[in-house]
Each structure stands twice: as structure tokens, then as C-alpha cells.
Amino acid sequence: xxxxxxxxxxxTLGTLVFGAGMSACSTSGDAPAVAQHSQxxxxxxxxxxxxxxxMAATTHPEASRAACDVLAEGGSAADALVAAQAVxxxxxxxxxxxxxxxxxxxxxxxxxxxxxYDAVVHSLENDxxxxxxxDDATAxxxxxxxxxxxxxxxxxxxxxxxxxxxxxxxxxxxxxxxTSARLAGAIDGNQRPFRLSQPGAVLRNASGERPAEGDELxxxxxxxxxxxWADNGGALSPEAAEKIRAELRDxxxxxxYADSLVEQWRREVTEPVxxxxxxxxxxAGMSACxxxxxxxxxxxxxxxxxxxxxxxxGRLDPYSEEGTEVARATAAHLMxxxxxxxxxxxxxxxxxxxxxxxxxxxxxxxxVTNDSYLEAKAGEVHQKSSVEDPQPADLEGFxxxxxxxxxxxxxxxxxxxxxxxxxxxxxxxxxxxxxxGLMVQGFFLNNSLDNFASGVAxxxxxxxxxxxxxxxxxxxxxxxSGESVLALGSPGGRKIPSYNLxxxxxxxxxxxxxxxxxxxxxxxxxxxNGAYAETMYGAExxxxxxxxxxxxxxxxxxxxxxxxxxxxxxxxxxxxEWEGGADHRRGGAVAGx
Numbered sequence: 278x279x280x281x282x283x284x285x286x287x288x289t290l291g292t293l294v295f296g297a298g299m300s301a302c303s304t305s306g307d308a309p310a311v312a313q314h315s316q317x318x319x320x321x322x323x324x325x326x327x328x329x330x331x332m333a334a335t336t337h338p339e340a341s342r343a344a345c346d347v348l349a350e351g352g353s354a355a356d357a358l359v360a361a362q363a364v365x366x367x368x369x370x371x372x373x374x375x376x377x378x379x380x381x382x383x384x385x386x387x388x389x390x391x392x393x394y395d396a397v398v399h400s401l402e403n404d405x406x407x408x409x410x411x412d413d414a415t416a417x418x419x420x421x422x423x424x425x426x427x428x429x430x431x432x433x434x435x436x437x438x439x440x441x442x443x444x445x446x447x448x449x450x451x452x453x454x455x456t457s458a459r460l461a462g463a464i465d466g467n468q469r470p471f472r473l474s475q476p477g478a479v480l481r482n483a484s485g486e487r488p489a490e491g492d493e494l495x496x497x498x499x500x501x502x503x504x505x506w507a508d509n510g511g512a513l514s515p516e517a518a519e520k521i522r523a524e525l526r527d528x529x530x531x532x533x534y535a536d537s538l539v540e541q542w543r544r545e546v547t548e549p550v551x552x553x554x555x556x557x558x559x560x561a562g563m564s565a566c567x568x569x570x571x572x573x574x575x576x577x578x579x580x581x582x583x584x585x586x587x588x589x590x591g592r593l594d595p596y597s598e599e600g601t602e603v604a605r606a607t608a609a610h611l612m613x614x615x616x617x618x619x620x621x622x623x624x625x626x627x628x629x630x631x632x633x634x635x636x637x638x639x640x641x642x643x644x645v646t647n648d649s650y651l652e653a654k655a656g657e658v659h660q661k662s663s664v665e666d667p668q669p670a671d672l673e674g675f676x677x678x679x680x681x682x683x684x685x686x687x688x689x690x691x692x693x694x695x696x697x698x699x700x701x702x703x704x705x706x707x708x709x710x711x712x713x714g715l716m717v718q719g720f721f722l723n724n725s726l727d728n729f730a731s732g733v734a735x736x737x738x739x740x741x742x743x744x745x746x747x748x749x750x751x752x753x754x755x756x757x758s759g760e761s762v763l764a765l766g767s768p769g770g771r772k773i774p775s776y777n778l779x780x781x782x783x784x785x786x787x788x789x790x791x792x793x794x795x796x797x798x799x800x801x802x803x804x805x806n807g808a809y810a811e812t813m814y815g816a817e818x819x820x821x822x823x824x825x826x827x828x829x830x831x832x833x834x835x836x837x838x839x840x841x842x843x844x845x846x847x848x849x850x851x852x853x854e855w856e857g858g859a860d861h862r863r864g865g866a867v868a869g870x
Contacts, residue, residue, distance in 0.1 A: 317345035319868035321457075324859045325792030328869025330696040332855040333357055334846030336372070336689050336768065338866040339454065340364040341859070343445035344693055345868040347437065354383070354699040355434035356442055359427045361691045362705060363446035363503055366720055367496055368454055371463040372768065373689040373705035375502070376712060376722040378422040380568050380751045381430060382555055384762060386698030391566040391755050392552040395573070396426035398708075398725035399629075399746045401537050411531035414713045417724035418534075419747075420541050422550075423705055428511030429550040434699065439507035450500030450719075453493040459864055461490045463710055499719030511547060517718070518543040524717040555755070558582045558646070561591070561785035563758040571637040572629045572739075574752035576645055577774040580619035583651035585612065585778075588658060591786040595797065596821045602789055602797045603821040604779075606828035607660055609800045609810065612782065613834060614658040616775055616802035618667055624805060625669035625680045628738035629746040636738070639672045663833030667805055678737025681730050682804045685709075685750050688768030690865075692753075692846035694855055700848065702753035702764040704773070725749070752777055756785075763791075763849035767860070769842060772809070775801025776843040784849070791847035791858030792867075798822045799841035800829075808834045811841040 317333075319342045326332065333344035343364045344357035352360075358381065366374030373379070378398035384391045398419035401407050408416045431439060464487050488494060505517050513521075518539055525535040555566035556575060560582045567575035593608035622644050630637035644650055650670065657664055669680060688706040708725040715722045728747035730739040739748050750773045753766035763784065767776040779801060783794035798811040798819065810826045829836050844863035849856050859865035 315342050316349040317868045319866045321864045323866045324861050326867045326869050327856045332848040332857040332869035333693045334857045334859040334867035335361050335691045336844040336863045336865045337368050341866040341868050353434050353436045354693045354695040354701040355430040356437045357693040358703050359442040363443045365689050367446050367450050371710045374720040375424050376421050376720050377707040379426050379705035381703040382753045382755045384700040384755045391555040393555045393568045394552050395570050396422035396550050397746045398723050402744045404743045407534045407537045411534040415529045415531040417727045418713050418722045419726045425546050443503040443507045447500045450496045453495050456488045456492045458490045496719045502718040513543045521717045528715050563756045565756040567754045572746050572748045574750035574774050577619045577623045578752045580645050581615045584615040584655045587655035598819050598821050606825040613802050613808050618654050621667040621805040622669050625677050627748040636675045644670045661832050678733035683771040685770035690766045690768050690846045692764050692848050694848045700764045702766040704751040704753045704766045765847040767843050767845035771803045795845045795858045795860050806835045809837045812838040
């Protein structure tokens with residue numbers, strides 16, 4: 278094993294508006310009295326860092342700054358998650374926010390336990406009747422859960438007031454923030470007719486144009502909503518709920534669905550999110566832990582790791598080219614095969630475990646954690662040929678509704694470690710970029726219910742039911758070995774498992790740092806018969822990556838070659854310091870102290 282020495286919109290409810298001469302870090306006159314100047318210097322391009330006490334990596338520099346400042350002031354990892362998510366909902370409204378759902382894995386250093394918090398969007402209690410007659414956009418909106426998760430994390434592990442934690446987002450929303458290249462591109466590339474609460478309003482600036490990178494934006498409705506939520510102890514006030522209800526009813530004729538959605542959301546936002554013991558998989562001397570829910574991408578990660586245990590990946594050190602590590606074709610092939618086999622089972626059996634607990638347990642026991650099965654699947658993997666048309670496992674006593682590919686795209690990632698040794702990874706989503714396209718109070722509502730399988734029997738895995746959670750490929754992880762601990766995760770829809778697996782293998786098997794692992798060109802499977810290899814890295818194509826693509830095709834991989842838009846964040850404790858990495862592909866940043 279080798280070890281490298283390098284460590285190295287503004288969306289108002291009317292139109293998008295520009296501010297004149299305002300800094301992204303400036304404060305408004307009526308902002309609460311909190312730290313006005315950042316203690317953490319961080320910007321786009323800060324994708325590698327080491328620190329003695331704490332670390333934060335997210336998909337946007339402003340979110341990393343907010344999290345890092347909280348940690349610098351003695352806040353916990355949970356506090357940092359709240360602050361970062363509040364900012365991400367402002368500066369990356371296409372990917373996450375109060376209108377979506379999330380998964381978090383939290384390592385509590387005091388108890389030496391890893392717990393999972395599952396807060397994926399779910400359908401209404403009266404879903405079948407409420408959705409009748411609703412248009413497609415409205416019927417895709419599930420009950421938002423992100424605020425509920427943040428409230429629970431804060432209750433379990435927080436040390437600072439919620440109001441203080443949302444202040445960075447409040448200041449940015451009221452004073453102004455620059456449009457990132459990613460946000461500008463998402464707005465420009467999305468041609469859906471966004472329906473806002475004011476007649477004729479669209480995602481355009483005051484001049485009638487969509488914003489360009491660097492344009493100053495504000496989002497005062499979002500800022501005020503966050504402050505109201507925090508001031509009410511993590512609850513939706515009657516006034517906030519009524520505003521959301523009115524704005525949603527203005528945008529849809531499905532008033533019954535809108536009323537039911539807001540009422541259930543208001544009631545649930547203060548209900549507990551019961552943490553669970555994480556599902557842990559042994560790999561390369563570490564225990565990699567994630568959500569135990571059979572509706573999450575942890576199922577793909579855990580099964581693939583179980584197969585990879587038998588493939589001796591540690592012997593396949595990557596190439597080094599132009600300062601970048603590039604995977605060997607053999608390693609990429611073996612890992613992609615393991616992921617394809619895992620996707621075959623996952624996209625057949627993944628389901629909300631509450632729908633059929635016995636079937637969920639059978640999937641876990643007979644497939645995901647069954648080493649005899651995993652070793653047999655590893656025996657199907659060969660170095661220079663690809664498995665043709667892989668078939669899912671048969672679960673004794675259970676039927677499935679058939680294999681269906683995964684679809685998901687709108688996600689964000691936060692990874693943090695605090696000075697007490699607590700570590701957390703949280704992945705959040707709206708499902709699609711801009712979710713349903715319906716905005717309330719300055720943020721978008723999800724379309725996560727589109728993740729249910731369509732046209733299947735009511736009792737089939739992932740069928741849409743009342744009060745059910747659709748599957749998601751989100752898979753935040755915490756991995757431990759002795760006193761060493763690392764947290765990682767990534768956005769990226771159905772590519773999330775492969776991003777996490779590449780980064781985990783690169784660090785544990787090939788001795789790469791977090792930043793080196795993330796920078797390695799991406800590859801892997803995104804469905805049973807879907808494989809990809811990142812085609813470009815920076816301005817020039819890497820020779821070894823081109824050879825990798827050619828060989829994967831020769832060996833029968835169903836390969837597509839395109840950009841692989843990960844947004845990974847990693848923090849890792851080694852000896853007496855933290856090291857972290859963030860993904861340049863989405864303009865991410867890491868900071869610590």
C-alpha cells in the first residue's frame with residue numbers, strides 16, 4: 278500500500294434581483310448580533326486542508342465557512358450541520374433546502390457509537406385520496422423532512438441556539454450573495470416554467486435576464502422563514518404555515534393536496550426522528566457505517582463492499598499522471614462489476630422497511646450482509662470480461678415487482694468534525710434539480726415521490742403507498758478503525774454509491790489523502806447495465822484515463838463517457854490532526870482550525 282505525502286437565487290417571490298456593491302459576507306442593519314466576521318478563510322479552490330481541532334467540507338464555500346465558524350466558536354458537529362444546510366438552501370436552492378429530505382450518520386465520540394438519522398421525504402398519510410386529480414408536479418411533492426432532521430440533530434447533539442446557527446444564512450439572504458457558476462448554469466439550463474407566487478414571475482433578474490455567475494442576489498423571504506423557524510424552536514409557526522399554504526395554492530389547482538401537505542408537514546416537523554444503530558460493513562480493516570434503511574443507497578454500498586472484500590483491490594495501486602492519481606483499468610473494472618451486481622439486487626428489492634419488515638430483513642440477511650452470498654457474487658467477477666445481464670437474488674418466500682433503474686439528481690453534501698471528536702456526514706436532496714419547480718417562502722419543494730416505482734403491484738417493493746418513503750441513492754458514511762475515523766459522502770443521484778466507494782477504496786486500499794481520492798477521475802456503475810468513466814479532468818484528457826475507458830469497453834462494460842459531477846466531502850482523523858477534502862467539480866470547499 279502506498280501513502281502519498283501530499284496533503285495537501287437569490288430567489289425572491291417576485292423576480293431575481295441584483296444588489297449593488299454588496300459583499301457576500303456583509304451584514305444587514307437588522308441582523309442579530311452574532312459574529313460579523315468569519316474566523317475561517319475559505320473560498321472556491323480550497324479543496325484540501327489539515328487542521329488540529331475541527332474540519333468542515335461542503336459543496337459551497339459559503340456553507341463551509343458557516344460550518345467552520347460554528348466549529349471555531351466551540352459548536353458541535355450537529356450545530357455545524359444546521360448552519361451549513363441553512364446556507365446551502367440559499368446558495369444552492371436547486372439541490373437542497375427546507376422543502377426536501379436528508380440522511381445523516383453521526384459518530385458520538387463520548388459514547389463511541391455511530392447512529393443513523395433517516396429523514397427521507399415520504400408520501401402523505403392519505404396519499405391515495407389526496408393525490409387524486411393533482412397535477413404531476415404537485416403529486417410528486419412528499420412531506421418535507423430536512424427541517425425535522427436538523428431540529429432532532431440539534432436536540433440530540435447541539436450546543437448553540439438555533440437562531441445563532443441560521444444567522445449566516447439570514448445575513449447572506451438579506452445582504453446579498455454572488456451567484457455561483459453552478460447556480461447560474463442550473464437556472465440557465467433548466468427550461469421548465471417555474472411557477473412562483475406572484476403572477477408572471479420567473480427565474481430572471483430585474484432586467485429580465487437569468488443571472489450570470491457573480492451577479493449579486495438576495496432572498497429575503499427565505500432568510501425570514503429561517504429566522505422564524507429557529508425562533509420557534511424548530512417548529513413551523515401558524516403564520517409561516519399559512520404563507521406556504523397560500524403560495525402553494527396559488528401555483529396549483531390541487532388545493533386538497535396542498536392543504537394536506539402543509540398540515541402534515543406542520544405537525545411532523547417537531548416530531549422526533551428516532552436515530553438507529555448504523556449498518557456497518559467490514560472492509561480493509563475499517564467498519565464502514567451508514568443508514569440501515571433498505572430504501573437507501575447504503576444497500577448498494579454495503580453489498581458492493583462485501584463483494585470487493587474478496588477481490589484484492591489493494592494490489593492495484595493507481596497511476597500518477599500530471600499530479601493526479603488515475604485508477605488502473607483492472608481496479609475500475611472489478612469495482613464497477615461489484616457495483617453492477619449490487620445495483621441489480623438493490624433496484625429490485627429496495628423498499629421502505631416499514632412496508633414489509635420481513636421482506637426487508639430477508640434482503641439484509643440473505644443478500645446485503647450474507648458473506649456466503651457476497652463471496653459467490655465475487656466469484657462471478659472476472660478481470661477481463663463483464664457479467665452479461667446480471668440477475669437479482671431470489672428471496673425465499675418473497676416476490677418482487679421486477680428490476681427498475683434508479684433516477685435521481687438534485688443533492689448536496691455536508692461533512693464535519695468538531696473539536697470533541699464527533700463526526701457527521703449528511704446528504705440532502707430535492708430529488709431533481711429545483712425539485713417540483715414549485716417555490717414557497719424562497720425555497721423549492723421536492724419531487725421525491727417520483728422515486729417510487731410506477732406501474733407495479735401495490736405490495737411490490739418501492740410501490741407508492743400511504744405514508745411511505747421512496748428509495749433514494751443517498752448514502753452518507755462514517756468509517757472507523759481503532760482511533761481512526763473518517764466521514765464521507767457525495768451528491769450525485771444514482772452515481773452516489775460509486776463516488777463513495779471510489780473515495781473509500783482510494784483512501785483505505787491505496788493510501789491516498791481525502792483530496793487525492795476525490796480528485797481521482799470518477800468511474801463505476803450507476804445501474805445494472807449502466808457504467809461510466811469520467812472523460813475529462815481539467816482542460817486535458819489524461820492518458821491513463823483514456824486507456825481505462827478503452828479497456829473497459831474491450832472487457833464488455835456498458836460504458837458511457839461523460840462528466841461525472843460528484844460533490845464529495847471527506848474529513849479524516851489521522852494521529853493528531855484532521856485532514857479534509859472537497860470536490861472541485863461542484864466548487865466545493867473545505868476549512869478547519
